[in-house]
Amino acid sequence: MPSRPSTIVVPILVLLVAMLSVQAGASLAKQLFPAVGASGATAFRLVFASLIMAALLRPWRARHTRGSLRPLLLYGIVLGAMNLMFYLSLRTIPLGIAVALEFTGPLALAVFSSRRKLDFLWVLLAALGLWLLLPLESAHTRLDPLGMALALGAGVCWALYIVFGQRVSSDYGMQGAALGTAIAALCIAPIGIVQAGSALFDVNLLPLALGMALLSSAIPYSLEMIALARLPAQTFSILMSVEPAIGALSGLLFLGERLTTMQWLAMACIMLASIGCAITVTPRKPVAPTLE
Numbered sequence: 001m002p003s004r005p006s007t008i009v010v011p012i013l014v015l016l017v018a019m020l021s022v023q024a025g026a027s028l029a030k031q032l033f034p035a036v037g038a039s040g041a042t043a044f045r046l047v048f049a050s051l052i053m054a055a056l057l058r059p060w061r062a063r064h065t066r067g068s069l070r071p072l073l074l075y076g077i078v079l080g081a082m083n084l085m086f087y088l089s090l091r092t093i094p095l096g097i098a099v100a101l102e103f104t105g106p107l108a109l110a111v112f113s114s115r116r117k118l119d120f121l122w123v124l125l126a127a128l129g130l131w132l133l134l135p136l137e138s139a140h141t142r143l144d145p146l147g148m149a150l151a152l153g154a155g156v157c158w159a160l161y162i163v164f165g166q167r168v169s170s171d172y173g174m175q176g177a178a179l180g181t182a183i184a185a186l187c188i189a190p191i192g193i194v195q196a197g198s199a200l201f202d203v204n205l206l207p208l209a210l211g212m213a214l215l216s217s218a219i220p221y222s223l224e225m226i227a228l229a230r231l232p233a234q235t236f237s238i239l240m241s242v243e244p245a246i247g248a249l250s251g252l253l254f255l256g257e258r259l260t261t262m263q264w265l266a267m268a269c270i271m272l273a274s275i276g277c278a279i280t281v282t283p284r285k286p287v288a289p290t291l292e
Helices: 004-057 066-090 096-103 104-112 121-132 145-172 174-201 202-226 235-240 243-255 261-280
Strands: none
Touching: 004 066, 004 096, 004 145, 004 174, 004 202, 004 243, 066 096, 066 145, 066 174, 096 104, 096 121, 096 145, 096 243, 096 261, 104 121, 104 145, 121 261, 145 174, 145 202, 145 235, 174 202, 243 261
C-alpha cells in the first residue's frame, strides 16, 4: 500500500509539469499572432489539441448520461471562451501579467466558497495587486485597459471552468478533457477562420501550431484531470499560485518581455493572496483551481 507522501508527490509533479507546459505553449502562441492573429492561434490550439487528444483518449467510448451532457457542454464552451480571451489579452499585455489577472477568477471562487471573514483579507491583497496594475503609470509602463479586461474575463471563465471541470472529471475522467476540447474547438474555429482566413492553412505554420497545441492543451489538460482527482483543494491552490511567475519567466525567456518593479510587486500581491487563501480557506465543498 503506497504511503501518503507518495500519493501526493506524483500529482504535484504532474501539475507542475502541466503549468510549465501551458506557459511555454502560450509563448509559442504569441509568436503566431503576426501570421494568424489571436483568434487564429486559439483555433489552431484547440483544433489540433482536440485531434491529438481524440486519437490518444478515444473519447467516443465514454459513457454518457442525461445529467452529464449539460456540464460537459458548458465545460467546453467556457474552455473555448477562456482560451480566446486570454490570447486576445496577450496582444497588448505581457504574459506574466495576463496570467496574474486571469488567476483572480479561481481566487475569487475559492474565497466565495469560504465561510471565514479572514479570507476577505486576501481579496484586499489581490485588489491591491490589481490597483498596482491599473494604467496610471507613465506612457512607457502603463498597461492596456482592454488587454487587462480581457484577461479578467478569462479569469471569470476559468472559475466557471473549475466548477464544470470537476463534474466532468468525475463523470468522464481523462476523456472529459478530450470531449471538452472538441466542443471548444467547434465553438472557436469559425471565429479563427473568419479572422485569419487562408493563413490558417499555411503548411509552414504547422510545426509551430502542433507544438503549441501539445504544450498548451493536449498535455496540460490531460495531466490536470489526473491531478484534479488526487490533490486536495488547498494543495492545488498553493501550487497554482506560482503560475503567474512561471508565465512571467516564460515571457522573459521566449518573448523578451521585461516587467517593471511595480508590475512584479503587483503579481506578488496576487500570488500571496492566493497562497493565503489556500492556507486559511474553509470551503463549503472542495474547489480545486485548474489550468487555463
